[in-house]
Amino acid sequence: MEVPDVIKTIPLNWYIFFATFLFCIGVVGVLIRRNALIVLMCVELMLNAVNLLFTSFSAYRSDPQGQIFVFFIMVVAAAEVSVGLAIIVMLYRNLKSVDVGILNKLKW
Amino acid sequence: MLPIIVLSISGIVTLFLGFLKSRWILMPLTLLFILAAIVGVLLDKNGISPYAGAFPTMLSTDNVSIAFSGIILLAALFIVPLSRYYANQENAQPAEYYAILLFSLVGALMMTSYENLIMLFVGLEILSISMYILTGSDKDNLRSGEAALKYFLMGSFATGILLFGVALVYGATGGFDLHMIANYVRNSGNISPMLYLGLSIMLIGILFKLSIAPFHFWTPDVYDGAPSVFTAFMSTIVKTAGFAALYKILSVSFSDLYGFWWVCLAITTIATLIIGNITAVYQTSFKRMLAYSSISHAGYLLMAVTTFNAYSQKAIIFYSLAYALSTITAFGVLIIVEQTANDKYEAFNGLGKRAPLLAFVNTVAMCSLAGMPLTAGFIGKFFVFTSAADNDMVWIMIIAILMSAVGFYYYFRVIIAMYMRPAIESDVDNEVVVPGIYRTVLMLATLLTILFGLAPDLLTALF
Numbered sequence: 068m069e070v071p072d073v074i075k076t077i078p079l080n081w082y083i084f085f086a087t088f089l090f091c092i093g094v095v096g097v098l099i100r101r102n103a104l105i106v107l108m109c110v111e112l113m114l115n116a117v118n119l120l121f122t123s124f125s126a127y128r129s130d131p132q133g134q135i136f137v138f139f140i141m142v143v144a145a146a147e148v149s150v151g152l153a154i155i156v157m158l159y160r161n162l163k164s165v166d167v168g169i170l171n172k173l174k175w
Numbered sequence: 176m177l178p179i180i181v182l183s184i185s186g187i188v189t190l191f192l193g194f195l196k197s198r199w200i201l202m203p204l205t206l207l208f209i210l211a212a213i214v215g216v217l218l219d220k221n222g223i224s225p226y227a228g229a230f231p232t233m234l235s236t237d238n239v240s241i242a243f244s245g246i247i248l249l250a251a252l253f254i255v256p257l258s259r260y261y262a263n264q265e266n267a268q269p270a271e272y273y274a275i276l277l278f279s280l281v282g283a284l285m286m287t288s289y290e291n292l293i294m295l296f297v298g299l300e301i302l303s304i305s306m307y308i309l310t311g312s313d314k315d316n317l318r319s320g321e322a323a324l325k326y327f328l329m330g331s332f333a334t335g336i337l338l339f340g341v342a343l344v345y346g347a348t349g350g351f352d353l354h355m356i357a358n359y360v361r362n363s364g365n366i367s368p369m370l371y372l373g374l375s376i377m378l379i380g381i382l383f384k385l386s387i388a389p390f391h392f393w394t395p396d397v398y399d400g401a402p403s404v405f406t407a408f409m410s411t412i413v414k415t416a417g418f419a420a421l422y423k424i425l426s427v428s429f430s431d432l433y434g435f436w437w438v439c440l441a442i443t444t445i446a447t448l449i450i451g452n453i454t455a456v457y458q459t460s461f462k463r464m465l466a467y468s469s470i471s472h473a474g475y476l477l478m479a480v481t482t483f484n485a486y487s488q489k490a491i492i493f494y495s496l497a498y499a500l501s502t503i504t505a506f507g508v509l510i511i512v513e514q515t516a517n518d519k520y521e522a523f524n525g526l527g528k529r530a531p532l533l534a535f536v537n538t539v540a541m542c543s544l545a546g547m548p549l550t551a552g553f554i555g556k557f558f559v560f561t562s563a564a565d566n567d568m569v570w571i572m573i574i575a576i577l578m579s580a581v582g583f584y585y586y587f588r589v590i591i592a593m594y595m596r597p598a599i600e601s602d603v604d605n606e607v608v609v610p611g612i613y614r615t616v617l618m619l620a621t622l623l624t625i626l627f628g629l630a631p632d633l634l635t636a637l638f
Binding site: 103161162 | 292317320327334336338342346350
């Protein structure tokens with residue numbers, strides 16, 4: 068199927084680089100930040116970078132499957148965040164902190 | 176398809192059953208629902224289920240997926256009765272636990288029979304999100320909460336990585352259907368480098384979930400902190416479903432790229448075998464040892480995936496079943512011993528005199544995990560090693576055999592503690608009570624372990 072000219076004004080590669088860049092920010096954030104909430108936000112950033120990538124591939128192929136996948140990711144990410152926030156609240160009640168570094172009860 | 180529908184509906188029904196005053200009815204009903212799902216699998220197998228061929232581009236059943244579904248449901252059938260102590264606690268909400276268990280089985284079954292990467296993702300997430308909740312279900316216990324947070328952060332990180340890989344594969348091939356990807360790989364003359372990158376990143380995501388070294392670091396903490404019942408669930412059902420998914424995607428979509436991915440998997444296999452077995456030696460807690468043991472068994476299973484020949488399918492299925500049976504037995508014994516003392520090795524001292532039955536089933540389970548002849552674990556290892564030998568992967572095999580020799584040391588430590596050490600003074604007065612339902616489950620699992628060890632053909636004839 069023919070890709071509309073409006074979409075072609077920005078080359079696909081730019082989307083790929085941008086999404087990869089966002090994804091890398093997310094990965095680095097998960098690895099170096101100590102606050103559980105920030106880590107959660109970085110995971111969300113990773114997922115949304117993937118969403119952007121799916122949407123741009125989908126637009127450049129005129130193929131709706133990629134955008135359908137994005138809906139699935141959004142729903143699952145919402146479920147994941149609700150569970151994650153519940154876990155963080157539960158820990159906060161016990162520890163009065165959301166610092167990941169304080170979690171050291173389990174070590175070998 | 177039918178078992179997925181049955182389990183989803185029964186999960187919702189179980190949630191409403193939480194309103195009932197009589198809690199005791201929940202466990203028998205959950206078992207009944209799982210049995211109904213097993214019947215559903217059998218109907219699907221024979222093609223008489225009304226949904227047998229529905230949505231063929233999303234989910235499909237073949238002999239392999241049915242075998243994996245069978246193992247998963249059988250393991251669930253054995254694990255649910257073990258939740259007795261846990262679900263009877265004062266502030267427990269058993270209806271929710273059982274409902275989430277049933278929902279997580281839906282995810283596991285989807286992972287065994289997907290035909291489309293969307294279904295893989297949805298199944299994986301249903302399973303993982305349920306496990307995050309169950310890991311943290313012991314709300315007042317700090318260890319459980321910590322395990323839940325670690326599992327959640329690492330799990331969703333892995334999901335993000337997996338999705339990035341899927342996105343790149345989609346960019347290269349233009350589809351999520353497994354056969355469509357396979358067609359692209361087979362027919363396009365020059366494969367886009369994006370596909371190789373996407374496949375590697377996807378593998379990293381899946382290996383993360385399967386706790387393969389070097390992505391295993393979360394496993395011991397999570398398995399140690401979670402309530403023992405759910406640790407048993409994680410180390411059997413999640414592992415089996417994960418390996419089913421990994422084997423399916425590699426065999427259906429990427430079998431033509433074997434030359435590319437076998438190297439990555441071979442390296443991680445060796446790392447997993449060495450790290451899992453060597454670190455297990457240094458543990459002082461039985462539960463943590465089982466966590467490392469589950470890492471090392473993931474290594475043996477990955478070895479069978481790596482060899483990828485006519486034997487490997489049989490090897491993976493048999494090994495998963497043998498491993499699931501003996502791990503469930505070990506955790507069943509651990510749950511009872513935990514009630515009297517703690518999860519350290521010393522808690523097992525003198526168990527041979529205090530509770531001969533427990534000591535016996537645990538001995539059989541340890542022998543099977545270590546790979547002693549006459550148990551199912553030995554046959555499983557034999558199949559795995561045969562499939563490696565058939566591919567001339569002698570060096571992997573030598574490392575695996577050396578590492579299973581290391582395994583004997585830490586598994587037999589428990590047996591020695593049970594039969595040769597006197598019980599600790601403070602524990603002697605605590606009587607070890609084995610409830611009837613535990614006895615049934617443990618005996619049955621032990622019986623199957625020995626039966627499949629003596630006559631593996633009974634099982635291999637089925638698929």
